[in-house]
Amino acid sequence: MKLWKQYRLRMRRKRLQLRAWRKGLQLRRVEDRTAAIRHGDVLLFCTLRNERVRLPYFLQYYRKLGIRHFLFVDNASDDGSREYLAGQPDASVWTTPASYKRSRYGVDWLNHLQRRHGHGHWCLVADVDEFLVYPFCDTRPIRALTDWLDASAIKSFGAMLIDMYPRGRIDAEPYCEGQDPLEIACWFDSGNYVFKRNREYGNLWIQGGPRARVFFPENPGRAPALNKIPLVRWDRRFVYASSTHMLLPRGLNRVYDEWGGEKTSGCLLHAKFLHSFAQKSEEELRRREHYAGGREYEVYAERLREDPELWCRWSEKYINWRQLEILGLMSKGNWA
Amino acid sequence: MKPGFIMLVHEALHRAGQVARYWASAGFPVVIHVDRRVPKARMAALQKRLTGLDNVRFCRRHACEWGTWSLVAAMQSAAETLLKEFPEASHVVATSGSCLPLRPADELAAYLADRPGTDFIESVTTADVAWTVGGIDYERFVLYFPFSWRRQRRLFDFAVALQRRLSIRRRLPPRLVPHLGSQWWCLTRETLTRILQDPDRRRHEAYFRYVWIPDESYFQSLVRLHSDRIDSRSLTLSKFDFQGKPHVFYDDHLQLLRRSDCFLARKIWPEAERLYGHFLSRERALQPRAEPNPARIDRLFARATEQRTRGRPGLYSQSRYPLPGRENGKTAGPYSVFEGFSALFEGFETWLGRHLGSRVHGHLFAPQRVEFAGGDKVYHGALSDSAALRDYDADRFLTNLIWATRGERQCFQFGPRDNQAPAWMMATDANAQISVISGAWAVALWRSRRDFAELRRDAASLQRIETEHLEILRSPWAKARVRIWTLAEFMENPMENLQGILEEIDPQRPRRPTEAPRMVQLDGFAQFLQKLRNEGMQPTLTGDFPAEPGPFPETAAPTRPRLVR
Numbered sequence: 001m002k003l004w005k006q007y008r009l010r011m012r013r014k015r016l017q018l019r020a021w022r023k024g025l026q027l028r029r030v031e032d033r034t035a036a037i038r039h040g041d042v043l044l045f046c047t048l049r050n051e052r053v054r055l056p057y058f059l060q061y062y063r064k065l066g067i068r069h070f071l072f073v074d075n076a077s078d079d080g081s082r083e084y085l086a087g088q089p090d091a092s093v094w095t096t097p098a099s100y101k102r103s104r105y106g107v108d109w110l111n112h113l114q115r116r117h118g119h120g121h122w123c124l125v126a127d128v129d130e131f132l133v134y135p136f137c138d139t140r141p142i143r144a145l146t147d148w149l150d151a152s153a154i155k156s157f158g159a160m161l162i163d164m165y166p167r168g169r170i171d172a173e174p175y176c177e178g179q180d181p182l183e184i185a186c187w188f189d190s191g192n193y194v195f196k197r198n199r200e201y202g203n204l205w206i207q208g209g210p211r212a213r214v215f216f217p218e219n220p221g222r223a224p225a226l227n228k229i230p231l232v233r234w235d236r237r238f239v240y241a242s243s244t245h246m247l248l249p250r251g252l253n254r255v256y257d258e259w260g261g262e263k264t265s266g267c268l269l270h271a272k273f274l275h276s277f278a279q280k281s282e283e284e285l286r287r288r289e290h291y292a293g294g295r296e297y298e299v300y301a302e303r304l305r306e307d308p309e310l311w312c313r314w315s316e317k318y319i320n321w322r323q324l325e326i327l328g329l330m331s332k333g334n335w336a
Numbered sequence: 337m338k339p340g341f342i343m344l345v346h347e348a349l350h351r352a353g354q355v356a357r358y359w360a361s362a363g364f365p366v367v368i369h370v371d372r373r374v375p376k377a378r379m380a381a382l383q384k385r386l387t388g389l390d391n392v393r394f395c396r397r398h399a400c401e402w403g404t405w406s407l408v409a410a411m412q413s414a415a416e417t418l419l420k421e422f423p424e425a426s427h428v429v430a431t432s433g434s435c436l437p438l439r440p441a442d443e444l445a446a447y448l449a450d451r452p453g454t455d456f457i458e459s460v461t462t463a464d465v466a467w468t469v470g471g472i473d474y475e476r477f478v479l480y481f482p483f484s485w486r487r488q489r490r491l492f493d494f495a496v497a498l499q500r501r502l503s504i505r506r507r508l509p510p511r512l513v514p515h516l517g518s519q520w521w522c523l524t525r526e527t528l529t530r531i532l533q534d535p536d537r538r539r540h541e542a543y544f545r546y547v548w549i550p551d552e553s554y555f556q557s558l559v560r561l562h563s564d565r566i567d568s569r570s571l572t573l574s575k576f577d578f579q580g581k582p583h584v585f586y587d588d589h590l591q592l593l594r595r596s597d598c599f600l601a602r603k604i605w606p607e608a609e610r611l612y613g614h615f616l617s618r619e620r621a622l623q624p625r626a627e628p629n630p631a632r633i634d635r636l637f638a639r640a641t642e643q644r645t646r647g648r649p650g651l652y653s654q655s656r657y658p659l660p661g662r663e664n665g666k667t668a669g670p671y672s673v674f675e676g677f678s679a680l681f682e683g684f685e686t687w688l689g690r691h692l693g694s695r696v697h698g699h700l701f702a703p704q705r706v707e708f709a710g711g712d713k714v715y716h717g718a719l720s721d722s723a724a725l726r727d728y729d730a731d732r733f734l735t736n737l738i739w740a741t742r743g744e745r746q747c748f749q750f751g752p753r754d755n756q757a758p759a760w761m762m763a764t765d766a767n768a769q770i771s772v773i774s775g776a777w778a779v780a781l782w783r784s785r786r787d788f789a790e791l792r793r794d795a796a797s798l799q800r801i802e803t804e805h806l807e808i809l810r811s812p813w814a815k816a817r818v819r820i821w822t823l824a825e826f827m828e829n830p831m832e833n834l835q836g837i838l839e840e841i842d843p844q845r846p847r848r849p850t851e852a853p854r855m856v857q858l859d860g861f862a863q864f865l866q867k868l869r870n871e872g873m874q875p876t877l878t879g880d881f882p883a884e885p886g887p888f889p890e891t892a893a894p895t896r897p898r899l900v901r
Contacts, residue, residue, distance in 0.1 A: 139588035144605055151581055160654040191717025191740035194729040195657055204657055207728075210718070217722035227654060255654070260664040262647040262655040312714040328739060331655035334577050334644030336636050 009200075013248040016111065016239045023103045024112030027073060027094040031086040034069070034117050041068035042122045042142050045114055047106030049075040051128040053276070055084055056178045058128050063090070065132065066141035067124065071117060073109045075100050092117075100289040107240050118234035122146040125230050125244045126268065131182065132159055132230065133321045134266030135332040148335055149264075150233070156247065157231040158255030159266035162188050162329060163209045163273065164318065165310035171275040181271035182318060188269075189213060190316040190327045193226065203227060203246040203253035210273075210310040215299045224296060228268055229255055264333030267324050278304050337449040339441065339522065340364060340425030342414035344407070345433035346371035346400060348606035349378055352433035353385040358616045360389040364441045365422035369414040372397040393421055403485045405544065407519070407551040415528055429522045434603040435572060436585075436615055444571070444599045448522070455527050455563045458517030458570045459556040476548035477514040478506045485548070509536065509543050517556040520572035520602060523563075530562040531555065573598040573630050575637045578645055583637050587611055596633055597626040650739050650767075652732060666765040667738040671746040672841055673768060676776025676823070678749045680830075681853035685709070688747060688853075692841065696747045700737070701730065701754035716740035723755075730757035738767070745841065752777055752801035763808045768816035770809060771837050774802060775823040775878030779856060782864040788871075796873050803877065822879025830855065 037043065044067045051058075059070065070091040074082040075098075085093045096109065103109050114123055124142075126132060134145055134157070149157060164185040166173060173184050193208035204227050212223035228244045232252060241248050257263045281300045284290050290297055316327065324330045341359050345352040345368055356366045368386075370379055386392050395417040400406045415428055427448055437444075448454075462474045479499045483491040508514065523531075534540065540558065544550040559566060573596060575583040582603045585593060587610040593601055594614075604611055647656045649665025658664070678684040678698070689696040689709070698707030706721040713721050717740025719733065720726075726733045738746060750762075750770075762768045777798045781791050809818045819837065826833055831852055862881050869875070 136586070136588060140586050141607070143607060144586055147605065148584060151584070152579065158654050189718035191736050192719045192725075193653075193736070194732045195652055195654075196729075197657070204654060206654060212725060213714075213718060213720045213722075216725075217720055218724045220722075220725045220728035256657045257644075257647065257655065258657065258659045258662065260647050260656070260658045260662045261645045262643050262651070262653070264644075265653075265655040312718055313712075314714050314716055314718045316718075328648065328651045328653050331653065332640065332643060333655065334640045336583060336640035 009248060009250060012241070013237075013239055016108075016241060016248065017115070019104075020108045020111035020115065020239065023098075023108035024116075026096045026098040026103070027109060027112070028096060030074070030082060030093040030095050031091070033090070033092045034071070036090070037069050037117065037121070040121075040143075042066060042124065042146055043069050043071060043118055044124045044126060045071045045073075045110045045118070046126060046128060047073045047075060047100075047109060048077065048081060048128045049100070050077045050079045050081060052077070052079040052081045052084060053175065053177050054128045054181070055081060057180060059088060059091075060178075061131055061180075062124075062126075065137065066143050071113050073106060073113065075106070105243060105290070107243055111239050114234050114238075115236045119236045121234055122149075123232055123234040125240070129181070129270060129272045130161070130230075131269040131271065132266055133269055133324065133330070134159065135264060135321060135325065135330070135335055137266070137321055145335075146231075146233070154264075155233045155235075156229050156252040156255055157264070157266065158227070158229050159231065159268045160193075160206055160329070161209075161226040161228055161270045162267045162324070163211055163226075163270045163310075164188050165210055165273040165315075167311045167315070169308045170273045170304070170310065171278055171308055173275065175274045175276065181274055182269060185271045185273055186318045187311055187315040188318060190314075190329065193329075194220075198246065198253075200250075201241065201246045201248075201253050202250045203229070204256055205245075213312075214310055215296075215303055222295070229253065230268060231266075262331040262333050264335050265330045267321075267330045269318070273310060278308060337426045337445045337452075338364060338424055339427035339429050339444055339448060340418045340422050341366045341429045341431055341441075342395075342411065342418055343368045343431050343433060343435075344371075344400070344410055344414070345369065345382075346374060348433060349374070349382045350385070351604070351606050351612065353382050354612060354616060355431075355433075355436065356386055356392055357389065358437065359441055360386070360392045362441050363391070364445075365391040365393075365418060365425050367393045367395050367414045367418040367421070369395050369410045370397055371410075372399040391422065393417055401484055401486070403481075403549045405541075405550050408544065408554045411519075411551065411555070412532065416532060419525060419529060419532070425525060427522055427524055428528050429571070429600070430520050431572065431600060432520070432602055434606070435520070435600050436602070436604045436611060437599065438573070438593055438596065438601050438615055439599050447599070451567070453524060453526075454565045454567050455521070455523045455559055456567050456569060456571050457521035457523060457556060457559050459515040459559055459566060459568050460517060461513065461515055474514075475500075477508065477553070479504060479548075480506065480546040481548040482546060506543075506546075509539050511561060512540070512543075512557055513560060514553060515556040515560055516553050517568070518570040518572065518574055519551040519555070520570050520574055520600070521555060521559075522571050523555070523559065527559060527563045531558045534558065534562070571598070571628065572600040572602055573628070573633065574602040575630075575633065577637070578641045583640075585611065589633075590614060592633055592636065596628065596630045598628040598630055650735060650742075652735055652739075665767065666761065667735050667767045668742050669738055669745070670767045670769065671738055671748075672837070673748060673750045673762060673770045675750045675771065676773030677771070679751070679776040679780040679856075680773060680823075680826075681855055684853055685749070687851075691838065692745070692747065694744060694747070698749055699751060699754050700734070700748045701726070701750060701756075701758065703753065703755065706733075707749075727755055727757065730755055731761045734758050734761065747841075752798040752805065756801060756805060759805055759808050763811065763814040763816050763818070766815040769837070769840060770816050771819045772806070772809065773821050773823055773826045774806060775799075775875060776826075777802065778823070778865065778868075778875055778878055779858070779861060782861055783856065788867070792868060792871050792873050795868055795875065799873075799875065799877055806877075822877060824879030824881045827858075 044062055072085050072093045074095040082095055085091050165187055166185045189209045193206055196205040198205050206227040207223045212220055216223040225245050230244050239248050246253050281297045284297045285301050360366050396413045398406045398410045400410055485492050544554045585604050587608050646664055650668025685696040695709035697709045700706055705723050706726050708715045717736055865875050865881055
């Protein structure tokens with residue numbers, strides 16, 4: 001039984017690899033600077049579509065953390081995102097007009113690029129609206145974290161998604177290019193998350209936060225998953241199985257401790273709920289390129305038309321990683 | 337007194353070079369051992385970096401591997417070179433390429449001069465150390481360890497298992513008593529010379545070659561044969577975590593390291609620009625002759641290890657999701673569950689809240705919505721009052737609430753009408769204080785004055801649910817502080833019983849409630865129970881209520897009862 005299960009997971013991994021290769025054929029190179037990647041560089045992989053406004057700050061944030069090279073897949077942007085990225089000295093860009101949905105929301109494309117360029121590197125996968133926070137990120141660059149993980153023989157680093165939102169209507173304050181989106185969306189839910197073990201893949205399935213609270217109070221099972229494992233010391237045998245929620249081989253998903261201790265983890269601050277969100281969700285609703293036919297976006301769009309406010313009396317205002325660690329959302333583990 | 341430094345280097349050569357230059361240019365001799373596997377180009381770069389310093393030497397190179405003899409061999413070569421080439425060196429300090437001097441070498445020299453003839457080397461017997469990894473402590477001296485633990489783990493484990501099976505016990509060389517300790521020592525020239533020129537050196541080497549991690553035991557054991565005065569501690573601040581790997585220091589440790597007054601620290605992250613910049617700068621004023629005091633750093637790392645191994649009780653998170661029974665505290669703090677009280681007393685929540693000076697919830701697990709204190713729609717931690725969200729994972733709802741309100745005791749009502757899902761979790765939680773008046777739901781039923789047939793059905797179902805619940809509370813696995821009264825028992829002395837609960841919640845405040853909660857009028861309740869019996873539904877949980885309205889002193893009074901004592 002156990003052997004059979006192992007075999008099945010192995011086959012699934014192989015299939016996903018094959019799929020990644022197949023979907024990789026859809027990618028057209030715009031700018032390839034991967035020759036500049038040096039041994040030990042931490043790389044960032046990202047899929048995007050029409051995110052021109054957010055890009056400058058995104059790049060600035062991750063450059064400051066110590067990301068050495070960015071690898072982007074542009075899914076047919078028409079707002080100049082592609083051209084902007086191609087002009088960045090530390091970015092490589094691919095583009096494709098193919099279906100986002102049918103590349104399993106970009107995962108296949110990135111699996112392909114990671115296999116080709118990420119082998120032996122620490123690879124971070126983040127969307128344009130996700131900002132990684134890890135213990136001591138204000139004083140230690142990401143290399144300090146990855147060196148420590150290497151020394152501890154840890155290959156993957158968990159960082160759950162924390163949805164950030166502004167106080168008041170989410171469309172009240174417009175976001176300007178280059179601005180820190182967390183200046184506007186600086187509130188989050190501190191303690192309403194639920195966890196389930198995924199027996200098959202061994203990961204935790206996390207739900208909750210403002211999206212469960214506001215959009216799915218009567219149907220919590222449909223609330224989006226918040227567990228993420230975005231930072232992995234990549235090996236060409238690895239593959240993301242479903243978004244960045246889980247990987248194969250499944251040992252990589254064990255980023256939590258089961259014996260009462262705490263493993264080191266971070267958070268991905270998700271600045272999705274800005275003024276552009278309402279418009280974006282209407283658009284995504286039309287494109288139907290998102291998870292489960294954009295069912296999630298349907299709920300968002302409907303709910304936001306009525307009352308676009310996520311803030312509540314017990315929302316917590318973001319200060320720094322130490323606050324998240326005290327609240328228990330992330331942990332230093334034994335990294336001191 | 338002039339200590340000389342030997343330095344074992346295998347990576348971040350530029351940092352090692354920086355530190356070597358710092359010592360050498362202050363006039364202290366340095367001998368560097370570079371791992372043989374370091375490529376020529378990098379070795380050459382290091383040599384170039386150190387040109388022009390006549391008191392720096394490179395010794396014979398060994399290919400070093402953690403846990404093996406090669407590290408001792410490297411130290412021996414380096415020490416021999418140092419003793420031979422620099423006759424002025426009075427002490428030898430063993431360091432690594434990731435060590436950083438926290439105080440100038442002059443201060444170290446002065447410190448050593450104050451303590452002439454003393455060897456600073458941590459050296460303790462195996463019985464007295466708790467930090468060995470892998471469960472191999474004394475066995476490392478009596479088994480053979482020919483395989484690398486890092487590269488040949490399977491062979492290593494197999495060899496250990498086999499030798500245990502065959503009861504192999506190596507004979508120790510005569511006079512040698514195994515000692516362990518940090519490999520970052522500081523020995524006097526005399527002691528070290530005696531160790532290196534020991535007539536039995538070959539025999540000792542042959543023995544230690546197959547001891548596991550000999551760099552932690554070779555000098556530590558031999559020093560016991562050759563030293564006149566041992567101060568069993570290391571002058572190098574070096575802390576190991578629970579997996580036996582050294583803690584690393586970063587820029588943000590600067591103040592902590594400065595105040596530790598230690599002479600050297602290890603291990604430093606090679607990119608820690610501020611640390612290297614600060615501690616290797618020339619302008620630093622000499623400090624008074626302080627004793628090394630790493631207590632604060634010890635505490636920091638001890639806390640980190642604690643967090644990694646035991647975690648924060650009551651926390652469920654992406655980092656910590658313990659298996660059942662491994663929680664080390666299912667919830668973050670004590671809380672009180674009241675069952676049946678709100679049916680018996682009017683405005684019980686308000687009364688209890690006033691008495692305890694805190695907010696008291698209604699039925700948190702009520703079927704329609706979460707009855708947070710004050711009817712709030714959202715509570716601490718942004719917990720929603722949606723029943724569906726709560727029931728999606730009722731245990732987690734409760735642990736989340738207790739976690740989010742740490743430091744403030746939570747009190748809430750519970751009963752057979754509520755979602756029973758968290759019952760096991762509460763019963764097996766040592767933080768829970770559960771007080772039950774069994775059968776009190778019958779009072780609420782009776783007061784609802786609905787159609788009797790309906791009431792009877794309800795009563796039967798509630799009784800069944802509560803019976804099951806009481807079984808859970810009485811199960812051998814229950815860890816909560818449970819009090820169970822039947823309604824009749826409780827009525828015998830209601831205030832005394834309440835008082836007991838309150839005292840347990842807040843033992844610091846022995847003040848009795850000046851005002852009793854108002855109990856509902858029970859005239860006619862006994863008849864209701866009798867009627868249920870007559871209809872074939874036996875209310876077992878209420879206890880033996882007298883069939884005739886009995887004399888309940890406190891309830892019978894038409895006015896609000898006052899306690900006088």
